Amino acid sequence: MQAAQIIQDFWDSLKDSLKEFQNPLHLPVFGTISSRQVPSLRKVVLREVNIEKRFLVFYSDYRTSKIQELKVAPRVCWLFYEPEKERQYRVYGDTKVYHTNEVACKYWKKLSYQDQKEYHLRSTPGTTYPKDKLEIETDSQEAYQNFCVVITQIDEVDYLELGVEEHFRYLCTYQQQEWVGKRLVP
Numbered sequence: 001m002q003a004a005q006i007i008q009d010f011w012d013s014l015k016d017s018l019k020e021f022q023n024p025l026h027l028p029v030f031g032t033i034s035s036r037q038v039p040s041l042r043k044v045v046l047r048e049v050n051i052e053k054r055f056l057v058f059y060s061d062y063r064t065s066k067i068q069e070l071k072v073a074p075r076v077c078w079l080f081y082e083p084e085k086e087r088q089y090r091v092y093g094d095t096k097v098y099h100t101n102e103v104a105c106k107y108w109k110k111l112s113y114q115d116q117k118e119y120h121l122r123s124t125p126g127t128t129y130p131k132d133k134l135e136i137e138t139d140s141q142e143a144y145q146n147f148c149v150v151i152t153q154i155d156e157v158d159y160l161e162l163g164v165e166e167h168f169r170y171l172c173t174y175q176q177q178e179w180v181g182k183r184l185v186p
């Protein structure tokens with residue numbers, strides 16, 4: 001199997017997963033490097049993919065640790081696993097955060113009221129829980145200030161497919177406008 005085919009299958013599977021909340025590809029792991037220089041991993045909801053631009057998109061609260069980490073180290077890793085096909089994808093790329101700008105506004109408008117409510121907490125995520133109760137913002141504009149869109153442009157995929165006889169591993173890299181690759185020892 002060639003790099004282009006692996007990448008095409010990957011995008012096809014990701015696109016399908018966007019409509020299916022139960023699909024494991026819809027809930028990847030997103031990895032950054034923490035301020036203590038250790039890997040920092042968390043689940044996110046994959047919101048959009050753009051094949052031409054090689055974009056993976058999720059939403060977050062601008063005040064979370066991962067956003068601070070991205071300011072220092074924008075190179076990230078996403079981990080996807082398809083249990084049915086026993087395929088793992090470790091995906092690398094550079095990430096940008098969009099906050100209170102045209103891009104963030106476009107995505108914010110697409111969110112349901114229920115989804116927008118995720119950003120209504122006045123207390124900062126990851127800080128100590130207050131003595132009484134959490135302060136909720138009522139103003140949607142204030143909640144919008146907490147919202148951001150995180151977009152990774154991917155350029156490397158380390159693919160592993162488990163097999164009964166032998167596993168298959170292939171490293172795909174984006175170079176000079178195309179995906180190229182080489183088979184690796186699994």
Ligand SMILES: Cc1cc2nc3c(=O)[nH]c(=O)nc-3n(C[C@H](O)[C@H](O)[C@H](O)COP(=O)(O)O)c2cc1C
Nearest residue numbers: 027042043044045058059060061064065066067126
């Ligand atoms: C199934 C699942 C989906 C999640 N989706 C998101 C998401 O799309 N965006 C997000 O910022 N956090 C999401 N979270 C919460 C993160 O995993 C994490 O706990 C939170 O964002 C704080 O991470 P940080 O302190 O490393 O920034 C999700 C958690 C779970 C369990």
